[in-house]
Amino acid sequence: MTLSNPERRAASAANVFQSRVPGVGDFSLRPLAVPDDMPLLHRWVTQDYARYWGMQQATLAEVSDAYHALQQGVHTDCYLGLYHGEAAFLLECYQPAHDALAAHYPVAAGDIGMHFLVAPAETRIPGFTRAVMRVILDFLFRDSATHRVVVEPDVRNAKIHAINRHAGFVYQHEIDLPHKRAHLAFCTREQHQAARQSAGQRKEPA
Template sequence: MNVFLSAPTTATLFTQQVPGVGEFALRPLAVPADIPLLHGWVTQPHASFWGMQQATPAEVEATYRALQQGEHTACYLGLYHDQPAFLLECYRPEHDVLGQHYPVAAGDIGMHFLVAPATQRIAGFTRAVMRVILAFLFRDPANRRVVVEPDVRNDKIHAINRHAGFVCQGEIALPHKRAQLAFCTREQHQAALLAARPIKESA
């Protein structure tokens, strides 16, 4: 399934059970219905690397309306046991500023994700979210490699990325941050899954 939907829908498009953690699902982000929820997430201290802590609800809505209407961008709301739990943004690097900083290959897909503020601690939760996201993206055979560019200071996400199979390519200077470029192919992710201990055991 192409993650860049041509027709608007809010139907659940993907579900996955992660052993030891629980059931996850993904549906397209609904604008404006999901904006109050999203504004509450992106303005929290834990979302400092998201870069929207001072954004107004109107600014958040404008940002995500543009992403949802873009031909080469898409956003999804992740659910955990039917409750909103994370945000996923997808984009084609060749149509993004990132594409000016590395040689984009056919089948590259960029992504960002943000986990909601925790109401209770669940061991291995963010690793499980990453597993669900990669399963969703790699379900489309056209997506051969996932590209990420987190802030170099974001040590927590670097560890999550390595656990999922991402391989660091070095640092790049983007207009809004110094980033660590990393790639993960379908084969690298499968190898990481085979090598990993159960999520709760390794957390």
């Protein structure tokens, strides 16, 4: 993946997690920086491929305000994912008990919700998004208090459903959230490990 100068400038803060995915490369995570990362993020979220992110028409100021509010909260954490030192994806982690999602399933201790968005790539790498998902789940499950990862992707987003299932997510039922019709899906530590083992046996990337 070859990214532009803003992505390279965005890679300068301290990392909180590092991982190597065989056949793909080196990844790391660092806290999202507001306002420094916002021009980069604004460029990502306003492109057509990111339409399910719901910010295509947002201004730079609106994106900055939104992530400033998230960073100021105590129930959400945002990270910038790096690939070989260059900005490559956004990760949002949140507590389902303090989210609209809590109205749709019995939240259990150890649940954590997440959203992620991969950067627009200039050079496509086979298996890259699967590798990003693997890094994210490894990062979340490194905390022994995390028992299950919860996602609620838009029902129309066929690509992410395939990525989720490959990573070990088990789909439940459809739910109506304030801004979308979504699929509810869970992935436990054991399901993620089983999916990784299965992918390795098939010799698939990531």
